[in-house]
């Protein structure tokens with residue numbers, strides 16, 4: 621079987637409803653993941669591009685978070701209204717949807733090239 625060309629990891633993490641960090645699941649990420657899976661399949665990307673549900677991507681403050689590999693492009697605040705554009709622009713044509721990108725300097729994860737000192 622050939623390798624997938626891209627993976628979309630869609631955060632579907634859930635926290636308690638009153639948790640101040642919120643969580644992507646409570647912002648509609650399960651529906652988002654289902655929409656990506658269905659539309660990628662319908663548009664012929666089966667076994668080419670894989671949409672996976674993921675745990676917390678540590679971008680919780682930015683709305684539903686997605687990362688696309690191997691491109692290493694992070695999207696935040698993604699809604700159902702953005703699915704078609706991400707598939708058409710990024711997946712089909714390789715053009716990043718700039719308006720949804722979480723800039724590198726805004727990513728809340730730890731930079732592996734500059735880890736915190738103990």
Ligand code: FES
Pocket residue numbers: 631632633634642643644645675676677678679680684685
């Ligand atoms: S809960 Fe989705 S990025 Fe943290």
